Amino acid sequence: MRSAENPYSPGAGNPQPELAGREEILDRASSTLERTLNRRMTKSLMMLGLRGVGKTVLLNRIQQMADDAGCVTGFIEAEGKQALPDLLTPHLWRILLKLDTQKLARESVHRAFRLLRGFASAFSVQFGGIEVAVKPETSTGDLSLDVTDLLVAVGEAAAQRGSPVVILVDEVQYLSRDELSAIMVALHKVSQKQLPLLLFGAGLPQLAALAGEAKSYAERLFFFNEIGRLSNEAARTAIMEPLRQENVGIDGDALEAILAETDCYPFFLQLWGYYAWESAEASLISVEDVNAATDMSIEDLDQGFFNIRYQRLTDRQRDYVFALARLGPGPASSTAVAAELGVPVEKAASVRSEVIKKGVAYSPRWGLIAFTVPKFDEYLRRVESMRE
Ligand SMILES: Nc1ncnc2c1ncn2[C@@H]1O[C@H](COP(=O)(O)OP(=O)(O)O)[C@@H](O)[C@H]1O
Ligand SMILES: [Mg+2]
Structure with missing residues (x-):
């Protein structure tokens, strides 16, 4: 069938046509957002799962939900090379600009800007936006104290403005123990003060141990959610729904073959779906098409996904x-x-x-x-x- 119409999207973070089987976590995210909008106590959310299970697409979807609900959001991707202050500064700056609809008329926003400038210079953050005419407030130079002051100030600005701030952090496992600990100390303060600032994070499973070591109250601050393979039913939906929208069918045994080959692992479902579509001649995917897709998918994985890890x-x-x-x-x-x-x-x-x-x-x-x-x-x- 025509490649241009192939509805599957194998690849990191790619938005997929059907976010199957994730209702529970999306419900939790939605009620967390709602509670924050209503200034009620809630916990931040941390999603843990292996590569390719769909954490990044979930974070993207949650960001969309937060934007739609009128929150001010920022999406941070940790990657191991940049230190926390370098990651945080540009995003918090942008968040403050969004909160600053009255051009520094509000003291809380003004103060957060000043703190952020002080923070950026204390941690030698190179960032262009910083020249704005606000006087830096002195930072202590202690990561935990400074991140706490900063997030509390941003939370206060959010409260005064009436727009909750939602920070999404992907690949949290790349943060160092001290950085993670600083974030947790800060979130603890933010939640004690009942400020409307939330963090949604995602990372590899080993993060749970790291978070546990970093601060024993991690469990009180976060809902930890395990993101894993899809159920058989959700996996069927993930394959079928995109086809239904394109008016393409799939034989029952072909569908079951995809489930068996992929073990309902989300990235593989997209990959097998993609190649099954490429192999099919008619608008009905057969088990032969899936067999061809298996060969193509494995060839693709051997040269890319698997090979990179091996190298x-x-x-x-x-x-x-x-x-x-x-x-x-x-x-x-x-x-x-x-x-x-x-x-x-x-x-x-x-x-x-x-x-x-x-x-x-x-x-x-x-x-x-x-x-x-x-x-x-x-x-x-x-x-x-x-x-x-
Ligand atoms: N619930 C889902 N249903 C179908 N496909 C999904 C689902 N979640 C993720 N995918 C697909 O799986 C792949 C990996 O998703 P990604 O969010 O990058 O995973 P992670 O961040 O956990 O490594 C992408 O191709 C994405 O389209
Ligand atoms: Mg990811």
């Missing part, structure tokens, strides 16, 4: 993931992987945590280790057999 690993880390892959698709005990490698479990511990840090594997439960994406084990077995 990032050192030789030592590769040996570790090969051993894990030889044990099959499911989670394995760390002891079993060490045995497969032929080393004592204590010796494998450091390489195990390196592989986790690189986002290739994670620990679903204490003592267990598993790959973060389905089919990565099969890929590694292909690579290993080609090396021999």
Whole structure:
């Protein structure tokens, strides 16, 4: 069928035509927003899940909801290279500009601008907008104290203006422990003062441990929500709904084949849907089309998604993931992987945590280790057999 009309969108953060199976989390986001609009106590929301499950698209959707509800929003993507002050400053500046409809007539907005200027110079943030004629307020230079003062000031400006501020932060796991801790201290203060400022975050599952270590009250500040694979029913919707809108059908066994191949993992659903559409001649997708799509998807993954992850690993880390892959698709005990490698479990511990840090594997439960994406084990077995 015509590529130009292909409704699927495999790729990071791509808006997909059908955000299937996420009603519960969207309901929670919506009631969180509503409570904030009504100046009621609520918690910020933190979504945890592996790559490709749909966290970024959820954050985008929540930002849209917040915009529609009349909140002032900013979307921050942490990436490991920029420090928190560099990430925060331009976004808070833009947020303040949006709150500043009366040109610094309101003292609370004016004060937040002054604090932000002081913050930016204390942390040597290079940022063009800062030349605006506001006198910087002195910062302490202590990240926790300064971020707290700043977010409280922004929250007060939001309260005076009557527009809640919603900050969305993607890839939160890239923040350092101190940065995360500073944000939590600040949010704690904001919530004690019942100010209308909310944070919606998303990150890889290891973040929960980091947040827990950073501050024991993390659980009181955040709703932690696990984002995982879709249910079978939601996965069917994710495939069917875009087709229905294009007046294209799919055979029942073809649909089930997609579910089986993708394990209902959102990124793979888009990929398989995309290639099934490309393979189909008529406006009815058959099981043969899905079989062709499987070959194309795997070829695509081998060259891109899987290969990138593999290339990032050192030789030592590769040996570790090969051993894990030889044990099959499911989670394995760390002891079993060490045995497969032929080393004592204590010796494998450091390489195990390196592989986790690189986002290739994670620990679903204490003592267990598993790959973060389905089919990565099969890929590694292909690579290993080609090396021999
Ligand atoms: N609920 C969903 N239904 C269907 N496709 C989805 C859904 N959530 C995400 N996707 C698709 O999965 C892919 C990965 O989404 P993304 O938000 O980038 O994941 P993450 O941020 O968790 O790595 C994208 O192609 C997106 O279109
Ligand atoms: Mg993402």
